[in-house]
Amino acid sequence: MDTLSEAVANGTATAATRTTKDIVKERFKEDETIEYIFEAYQIKGPEYSNRLLALVSSQSGGTFAIIAFSYLRTPLSSANELIINKVFAIDHNFQLRQDSKSSITTQQFDLSTAEDGPIKYYYYATEGHHYEEFVAKVISFKSTMAQHDPETVLNFRWLNDYRQIGEVKQELKKRESEYIVYKDIIIYCATWNVNNKTCSDSNNPLRSWLACSEKPPDIYAIGLQELDTPTKAMLNSTQVQAIEKQWIDKMMDSVHPDVEYEILMSHRLVATMLTVIVRKQLRQHIIRCRPKSVARGIFNTLGNKGGVAISLQLNEGNICFVNSHLAAHMGYVEERNQDYNAIVEGIRFDDGRTISDHDHIFWVGDLNYRIQEPPGQQRPGPLSDAQTYELLLQYDQLRQEMRRGKCFEGYTEGEIKFRPTYKYDPGTDNYDSSEKQRAPAYCDRVLWKGTRIEQLAYNSIMEIRQSDHKPVYAVFQVKVKTRDEVKYKRVQEEVLKAVDKRENDNQPQINVEKTVIDFGTVRFNEPSTRDFNVYNNCPLPVDFSFKEKDIHAICEPWLHVDPRQDSLLIDSARSIRLKMNANVRTIAGLLRKIRASDNFDILILHVENGRDIFITVTGDYQPSCFGLSMETMCRTDRPLSEYSQDQIKQLMNDESPEYRVTMPREFFLLIDYLYRQGSKQVGAFPSYDSRLSLGAQFNSVRDWLDTWSDDPFPANAETAAQALLLLLDLPEHALLEPVVENLLECTNKSQAMDYISLLSPPKRNVFMHLCMFLRAGIESQFYDLHQVASTFGRILLRSTERAAWMDYHSRCIQFMRLFIDTDVEAMGNGNEGAGTGTGSGSGTRAGLQA
Numbered sequence: 001m002d003t004l005s006e007a008v009a010n011g012t013a014t015a016a017t018r019t020t021k022d023i024v025k026e027r028f029k030e031d032e033t034i035e036y037i038f039e040a041y042q043i044k045g046p047e048y049s050n051r052l053l054a055l056v057s058s059q060s061g062g063t064f065a066i067i068a069f070s071y072l073r074t075p076l077s078s079a080n081e082l083i084i085n086k087v088f089a090i091d092h093n094f095q096l097r098q099d100s101k102s103s104i105t106t107q108q109f110d111l112s113t114a115e116d117g118p119i120k121y122y123y124y125a126t127e128g129h130h131y132e133e134f135v136a137k138v139i140s141f142k143s144t145m146a147q148h149d150p151e152t153v154l155n156f157r158w159l160n161d162y163r164q165i166g167e168v169k170q171e172l173k174k175r176e177s178e179y180i181v182y183k184d185i186i187i188y189c190a191t192w193n194v195n196n197k198t199c200s201d202s203n204n205p206l207r208s209w210l211a212c213s214e215k216p217p218d219i220y221a222i223g224l225q226e227l228d229t230p231t232k233a234m235l236n237s238t239q240v241q242a243i244e245k246q247w248i249d250k251m252m253d254s255v256h257p258d259v260e261y262e263i264l265m266s267h268r269l270v271a272t273m274l275t276v277i278v279r280k281q282l283r284q285h286i287i288r289c290r291p292k293s294v295a296r297g298i299f300n301t302l303g304n305k306g307g308v309a310i311s312l313q314l315n316e317g318n319i320c321f322v323n324s325h326l327a328a329h330m331g332y333v334e335e336r337n338q339d340y341n342a343i344v345e346g347i348r349f350d351d352g353r354t355i356s357d358h359d360h361i362f363w364v365g366d367l368n369y370r371i372q373e374p375p376g377q378q379r380p381g382p383l384s385d386a387q388t389y390e391l392l393l394q395y396d397q398l399r400q401e402m403r404r405g406k407c408f409e410g411y412t413e414g415e416i417k418f419r420p421t422y423k424y425d426p427g428t429d430n431y432d433s434s435e436k437q438r439a440p441a442y443c444d445r446v447l448w449k450g451t452r453i454e455q456l457a458y459n460s461i462m463e464i465r466q467s468d469h470k471p472v473y474a475v476f477q478v479k480v481k482t483r484d485e486v487k488y489k490r491v492q493e494e495v496l497k498a499v500d501k502r503e504n505d506n507q508p509q510i511n512v513e514k515t516v517i518d519f520g521t522v523r524f525n526e527p528s529t530r531d532f533n534v535y536n537n538c539p540l541p542v543d544f545s546f547k548e549k550d551i552h553a554i555c556e557p558w559l560h561v562d563p564r565q566d567s568l569l570i571d572s573a574r575s576i577r578l579k580m581n582a583n584v585r586t587i588a589g590l591l592r593k594i595r596a597s598d599n600f601d602i603l604i605l606h607v608e609n610g611r612d613i614f615i616t617v618t619g620d621y622q623p624s625c626f627g628l629s630m631e632t633m634c635r636t637d638r639p640l641s642e643y644s645q646d647q648i649k650q651l652m653n654d655e656s657p658e659y660r661v662t663m664p665r666e667f668f669l670l671i672d673y674l675y676r677q678g679s680k681q682v683g684a685f686p687s688y689d690s691r692l693s694l695g696a697q698f699n700s701v702r703d704w705l706d707t708w709s710d711d712p713f714p715a716n717a718e719t720a721a722q723a724l725l726l727l728l729d730l731p732e733h734a735l736l737e738p739v740v741e742n743l744l745e746c747t748n749k750s751q752a753m754d755y756i757s758l759l760s761p762p763k764r765n766v767f768m769h770l771c772m773f774l775r776a777g778i779e780s781q782f783y784d785l786h787q788v789a790s791t792f793g794r795i796l797l798r799s800t801e802r803a804a805w806m807d808y809h810s811r812c813i814q815f816m817r818l819f820i821d822t823d824v825e826a827m828g829n830g831n832e833g834a835g836t837g838t839g840s841g842s843g844t845r846a847g848l849q850a
Contacts, residue, residue, distance in 0.1 A: 020037060020075075020076055021034055021037060023076050023077075023078070023079050023082070024037060024052070024054055024069070024079070024082065026079035027067075027069075027079050027082055027084075027170065028056060029158075029174065031058065031059040031060050032056055032057065032058050032059070032158070033056065033057045033059070034054055034055070034056060035055040035056065035057055035064070035137060035141075036054075036055040036133065036134055036137050037052060037053070037054050037055070038052075038053045038055070038123070038127075038130060038131065038134040039051075039052060039053075039123070039124075039127060039130070040052075040053055040121040040122060040123045041121070041122050041123070041124075042120065042121060042122065043120075043122065049070060050070065050071055050074075051068050051069065051070060051085060051121060052068070052069040052070075052071060052082065053066055053067075053068050053069075053121070053134070054066065054067045054068075054069065055134070055137055055138065055141070057141070058158045060155075060158060061155040061156060061157065061158045062155060063089070063090070063091070063145065063155055063156055063158075064090040064141040064144070064145065065087060065088060065089050065090055065156070065159055066087075066088040066090065066111065066138070067084060067086075067087055067088075067162060068084070068085045068086040068087070068088070068111075068121075069082040069083060069084060069085060070082075070083045070085045071083070084162055084170075086111075086116065086119060087159055087162050088111050088112075088113050088116070088119075089113055089156045089159055090138065090141050090142055090145055091113070091114075091145060091156065092145065092146070093112075093113055093114035094111075094112070094113050094142060094145075095110070095111070095112045095113075095118070096109060096110070096111055096135060096138050096139075096142075097109065097110045097112070097118065098110075107122050107123050107124065107125060108120065108121070108122050109121055109122075109123075109131075109135075157357060161173045168495060168496070168539040168570055168571075169570075169571055171495045171498065172491065172492065172495055172570070172571065175491050175495070178487060178491050179483060179484050179487035179488040179490075179491050180316065180481055180482070180483060180484070181482050181483075181484050182452060182479035182480065182481060182482065183315070183479065183480055183482045184477055184478070184479055184480075185218040185219065185282075185314070185477075185478055185480050186213065186215050186216070186217045186218050186219075186456075186475065186476070186477060186478075187217065187218065187219045187220075187221065187319075187360075187362065187475070187476045187477075187478055188210070188213060188217035188219070188220045188221070188473065188474075188475050188476075189220075189221045189222075189223075189321070189362050189364050189446045189473065189474045189475075189476070190209060190210060190220070190221070190222045190223065190364065190471065190472065190473040190474075191222075191223040191224075191225070191323065191364035191365050191366065191444050191445070191446060191471070191472050191473075192209070192223075192224055192225070192444070192464075192467065192469060192470075192471035192472070193224075193225040193226050193325070193366040193422075193443070193444060193467060193468075193469035194224055194225070194226055194227060194228070194466070194467050194469075195226055195426065195466070195467035195468050195469060196226050196227070196228045196271075197228060197426075197466045197467055198228045198243075198246075199228075199243070199246035199247045199250050205250065205253045205254040206250060206251065206253075206254035206464070206471075207253075207254045207255075207257075208461055208463055208464065209254070209461045209464055209471045209473060210222070210251065210254045210255050210256075210473070211254065211255060211256045211257065212457065212459070212461075212473055212475070213256065213456070213457065213475045216256040216258050216259040216279075217255075217256060217259075217475070218278065218279050218282055219264075219276065219277070219278050219279075219282070219314075219319075220251075220255060220261070220275075220276065220277040220278075221274065221275075221276050221310075221321040221323075221362055221364065222251055222274070222275045222276075222277070223272070223273070223274050223275075223308075223321075223323030223324075223364040223365050224247060224272070224273045224274075224275075224323075225271065225272050225323070225325040225365060225366045226271050226325070226366075227243065227244075227247070227268075227271045227272070227273055228243065228271075240268075244266065244268060244273065247273070247275075248263060248266055248275055251275060251277065252277070255277060259279055260279070260280045260281075261277050261278065261279060261280065262277070262278065262280050262283060263275065263276075263277055264276045264277060264278045264283065264286065264289055264312070265289050265291060265310055265312075267291035267292075267293065267308050267309075267310060268308065269293040269294075269295060269306050269307070269308045270295075270302075270304055270306075271304065271325075272293075272305075272306060272307070272308050272323060272324070272325045272365075273308065273323070274291075274308040274309070274310055274321060274322075274323035276289075276310050276312070276321060282314070284575055285314055285315050286312055286313065286314050287313050287533050287573040287575060288311070288312060288313040288351070288533070288573075289310065289311070289312040289313075290310070290311045290312075290349045290350050290351065291308070291309065291310050291311075292308075292309050292311070292347045292348065292349050292350075293306060293307065293308045293309070293347075294306050294307050294342060294343045294346035294347055296326075296327070296339045296342060296343070297327075304325075305325050305326060305327060305328075305339060306324065306325065306339070306343065307322055307323065307324035307325075307339075307343035307346075307347065307365070308322070308323050308324075309321065309322045309323075309343075309347045309349075309355060311349045311351075311353055311358065314480055315480055315481065315482040315483060316480075316481040316482055316483050317359050317360065317478075317480035317481040317482070318353070318357070318358040318359050318360070319358060319359065319360045319361075319362075319478075319480075320353075320355050320358040320360070320361045320362070321361075321362050321363075321364070322343070322347070322355060322361070322362070322363045322364070322365070323364050323365045324339070324340070324343055324363065324364075324365040324366075324367065325365055325366045325368070326339040326340060326365070326366070326367050326368045326369075327339050327368060328368050329368075330370045330372060330439070332368075333369070333397050333401065336367065336368055336369060336397075336401075336407070337401060337406045337407045340367075340407040340408065341407070343355075344356075358450070359450055359451065359480075359481060360448070360449075360450040360451075360452075360453060360478055360480070361411075361448060361449040361450055362446070362447075362448050362476070363408070363411065363446070363447045363448070363449075364445070364446050364447075364472075364474075365444070365445070366443050366444055366469065367398060367443060367444075367445050368443050369396065369397035369398035369401070369441070369442070369443065369445075370397050370439065370441040370443070371392050371393075371395050371396055371397070371420065371439060371440065371441045371442065372395050372397055373392075373395045373439070374395070389416055389417060389418070389419075392420065392440075392442075393416060393442070396442060398413075398442070398445065399413075408447055410449050411447040411448065411449045412447065412448055412449065412453075413445060413446070413447045413448075414446075414455040414458035414474060415458070416442060416458065417458075417459070418458075418459050418460040418472075419440070419460065419462070419470075420440035420441050420442050421441075421442060421443060421444040421460050421469055421470040421471075421472055422438075422440065422441050422442075422443040422444065422468065422469050422470075423438045423440070423441070423468045423469070424465070424467075424468050424469070424470065425468070426465065426466060426467060426468055427465050427466070428465060429462055429465065432468075443469065444460070444469055444470070444471070444472040445472070446458065446472060446473070446474035448474075448476065452478060452479035452480075453476055453477075453478050454476065454477045454478075455474060455475070455476055456475040456476060456477055457473070457474060457475040458472075458473075458474045458475075459472070459473060459474075460472045460473075461473070485569075488569070489569065492569060492570055496539075496540070496570075508538055508540060508542040508543075508607050508608060508609050508610040509537065509538050509542070509607060509610050509611065510534050510535060510536050510537065510538075510542050510544060510568060510605075510607055510610070510613070511534070511535045511537050512532065512533075512534050512535075512605065512613050512615065513532045513533040513534070513535075514532050515613065515614065515615050515616065516615075516616045516618060517530050517532060517578055517615060517616070517617045517618070518530075518618050518619055519578075519580045519600070519617070519618070519619030520619055520620065521619070521620050521622050522580055522582055522600075522619045522620065522621045522622065523582070523621075523622045523624070524582050524583070524587060524622075524624040524626050524627070524702060525582070525583055525584070525626075525694060525698060525699055525702065526582075526699065527579060527580065527581040527583075528579070528580050528581075529577055529578065529579050529580070530577070530578045530580075531575050531576065531577050531578075532575070532576055532578075533573050533574065533575050533576070534568065534573065534574050534576060534605070535568075535572075535573045536568035536569065536570060536571065536572055536573070537571075538570075539570060540570065541567055541568065541569050541570060542567065542568045542607060542608070542610070543565070543566075543567050543568075543607075543608040544565065544566060544567075544568065544605060544606065544607050544608065545564060545565030545566075545605075545606050545608075546561055546564050546565065546603055546604065546605060546606065547604035547605070547606040547612065549604065554603065554604075555601055555603055555617075556586075556589065556590070556593065556600065556601045557585065557586045557589055558580060558581055558582055558583075558586035558587075558589065558590045558600070559578060559579065559580060559581075559600070559601055559603075559617060560578070560579040560581070561576065561577075561578055561603065562576070562577045562579070563576070578617065580600070580617075580619070582621065584626075584694065584726060584730060587626060587627035587730055588627055588730060588731065588732045590621065590627075591627050591628070591652065591732065592732055594621060594645060594648075594649055594652070595649060595652050595653055598618070599616050599617060599618045600617045600618055600619055601616075601617040602614055602615065602616050602617070603615040603617060620644070620645050621645045621648075622641070622645075623640045623641075623643045623644075623645065623647075623648040623706075624640060624702055624705075624706050625640055625664070625666040625702075625705050625706055625727060626702065626723075626726055626727060626730050627730045627731060627732075628640075628648075628652070628731065629652075629731045629732070629733065630663075630664055630667070630731070630735065630760075630762035630763050630766050631659070631760055631762050631763070632648070632651050632652050632654075633664035633665075633666060633667075633762070634659040634660060634661050634662065634663065634664055634761075634762040635651045635654060635658075635659055635660060636651065636660065637660050639706055639707045639708040640666075640706045641703070641706045641707045657760070659761060659762060662761045662762060662765050663762060663765040663766055663769065664762065664766070665708060666705045666706075666727060667724075667727060667766055667769075668769075669704075669705060669708075670705070670720055670723055670724045670727065671724065671769065671770070671773045673713050673720050674717060674720050674721060674724070674773070675773060675776070677717045677720075678780075678782075679780075679782065680716075680717045681717050681721075681777055681782040681783070682782050682783075683718075684717040684718050684720070684721035684782075684783075685721045685725070685783060685787065685788060685791060686718070686721070686722060686725075686791075687787065687791065694722070695715075695719060695722075697714065697715035697716075697719050698715075698719060698722070698723070700714035700715060701713075701714060701715050701719055701720065701723050702723075705723070725791070725792075725795060728766075728770075728792075728795050728796065729795045729798070734795070734796060734797060734798035734799065735763055735766060735767060735795075735796045736756075736759065736763070736767065736796050736797055739755040739756075739758055739759065740797050740798070740799050740802065741799070741802060742755045743755055743756075743797060743815055744797060744799075744802060744808075744811045744812070744815065746815065746818070748818070749818040749819065752815065752818055752819075756768075767796065770792070771819040771820050774788055774792065774820045775819070775820045775821075775822065778820060778821075778822060779822050785817070785820070785821060786813070788816070788820065789812075789813045789816035789817050789820065789821075790809070790812070790813050790816075792816055793809075793812030793813050793815060793816040794809065794812050796812075796816075797811075797812045797815060
């Protein structure tokens with residue numbers, strides 16, 4: 001077979017004017033050099049696949065790597081014929097090993113790194129001398145890397161462009177200047193050591209600290225240290241979350257009032273917390289957000305000191321926020337430096353990024369560096385003028401250590417024109433008056449690193465006095481790298497035309513950030529949302545859509561997917577939003593799903609000409625009385641708020657005739673409350689069609705019922721009436737099933753009572769008590785007979801099949817009048833265990849006894 005050996009070794013032309021080395025060079029950047037090219041192959045089953053191993057050095061990175069290319073034909077005529085197959089960084093973990101166990105030992109070798117390997121390659125017998133030259137160069141470069149301190153982090157970031165989407169990404173990267181623009185965003189960084197004070201100690205909003213900028217910020221990064229965390233609370237995650245929530249709620253109440261914000265992420269390490277808040281409009285442009293923390297302090301593990309970081313990608317810009325609390329006390333300078341370096345080395349996000357792998361870095365916190373004045377020098381004046389600040393900062397440990405290169409190398413801090421932020425007597429603006437009389441210091445700082453960053457403000461807030469530290473803030477204008485989609489599309493199309501579109505390499509595929517979407521606790525009539533990202537990791541645009549299932553929809557009715565379909569350009573991402581809403585129209589179906597499955601739904605993400613991806617939607621439904629059958633509620637022995645999803649599932653699937661009570665307590669609570677309202681009931685029951693429009697007070701009524709609350713009813717008679725209608729209407733089967741059809745045929749009460757007696761005790765008792773209650777209200781002229789008969793008739797006799805009858809509505813009214821019309825002769829005794837009252841509270845109460 002023809003090989004590239006001569007062309008590679010001698011540099012002879014494979015096209016009219018270019019050598020193989022020239023062609024391979026086109027795949028790399030200007031500061032990357034091809035040191036050697038070696039021809040090899042791999043064996044996959046019965047097939048041999050050609051490989052070209054390029055030994056490459058990077059001037060900017062100062063490191064070496066082997067890039068393995070695949071190709072189909074020789075001689076090469078274009079760089080587009082080369083497809084990146086594998087990338088090997090020649091670092092401390094890299095190995096080149098000849099396999100002594102193979103039957104063709106003289107022509108086989110392995111390449112491996114910490115991430116990959118060993119990967120087997122073979123070379124042709126005629127290439128032995130080229131192999132020896134290749135190995136010699138690899139060993140030489142490996143030796144060069146070994147001369148570095150093992151603690152030194154080698155710079156292989158240049159390889160990221162070759163590890164991801166190969167040749168297309170590389171070409172697009174080369175032409176970035178043609179489609180990248182820079183957009184201004186305002187970033188507001190804030191830090192405060194709260195000195196173990198609880199959030200409740202700050203009675204007023206923190207707006208004087210968090211809303212100082214003229215323009216509303218786009219992003220807030222707020223760092224707190226020494227959060228109040230009682231020992232008992234540390235053992236109880238619920239209490240810890242409650243403490244966090246109090247502070248986060250306080251922050252949200254205190255940000256700039258002219259813009260709507262939402263929490264992007266909050267991450268906590270013991271008493272150190274970092275919260276990132278963004279404009280709601282900006283959220284859709286953030287396609288990656290990951291947290292990480294490093295514990296320091298006692299034994300370097302306890303976490304009373306340390307750092308918390310959040311990495312995010314906004315458009316095409318990578319931003320990192322760090323909040324740290326370093327070692328305390330005047331003499332612990334070296335310990336602070338060690339804490340800083342441990343955080344820098346220890347923060348490695350899930351995608352492999354370090355703090356330095358970002359375009360813009362903002363570091364806030366109680367850094368604890370002190371002002372160490374020479375012995376005998378008197379502290380200057382009142383600490384209230386710029387000249388005094390400058391004198392103090394001459395002895396600032398942080399600036400001294402930065403000049404020595406011991407910490408925060410490459411970081412910048414704005415000019416300080418405010419008083420030292422530590423240590424104050426809490427509640428005052430007076431420095432430490434205790435016996436220790438700690439010297440004032442600029443412990444609380446904001447630093448930044450990166451390009452296109454302009455600081456607009458840097459100050460402390462004196463009027464916040466709860467802590468022994470003063471809060472500090474800094475405002476920045478940052479030009480964030482952003483993709484111009486129109487220009488990008490044009491460049492992308494040009495690049496695609498230059499790439500060899502081989503079928504096997506162009507099969508559409510996308511990656512999904514997560515295939516299990518967990519909504520956590522789901523409550524009736526409380527919608528919630530979850531976001532996840534999909535990424536295009538193939539060298540062509542991809543069309544995707546959510547696939548219809550056997551329910552003739554892409555998802556169950558309680559879910560909404562946005563977008564349902566879209567297109568992804570090369571190396572792009574899209575955020576998908578799922579909305580969950582267990583409401584009056586969907587609760588019956590959701591409960592039916594819960595009875596049969598552990599999941600809320602399974603979505604099918606279809607990639608055109610590619611494979612389908614299955615996404616499971618799950619969560620924990622908090623049971624409520626709305627939607628449950630009367631039988632299920634009569635099997636409970638405690639409020640529904642105390643049941644889990646699995647426990648209520650067992651009760652829903654229980655078909656035994658055993659009940660703890662013969663009428664649901666929730667039903668009793670509603671009619672008892674309504675009965676006691678007297679004339680306030682007038683006009684309480686809405687029309688049939690308006691029963692589903694829930695008011696603002698409805699969820700309070702839900703909680704009151706689901707907890708069997710002893711508190712006063714939280715709403716009015718109209719809301720109670722609506723809740724009663726829904727309690728009867730939302731279960732999957734009508735109250736009078738399975739005898740609805742028979743009852744619609746009845747012409748007198750005696751005939752109807754024969755069928756009513758066939759119902760389960762809970763259904764029968766609810767129906768009879770309801771009729772007594774309605775009849776009493778009609779007798780007192782609180783309700784209109786015709787409206788009540790119409791509304792309740794259509795609910796109690798609900799039937800999809802019979803609703804098509806021409807006279808269905810009139811039959812429902814006729815049936816109800818048999819039981820609630822005061823002109824009809826008195827009811828017979830047909831309600832088992834229900835008493836014989838005429839709607840009074842005492843008669844209703846009797847039916848609750850088991």
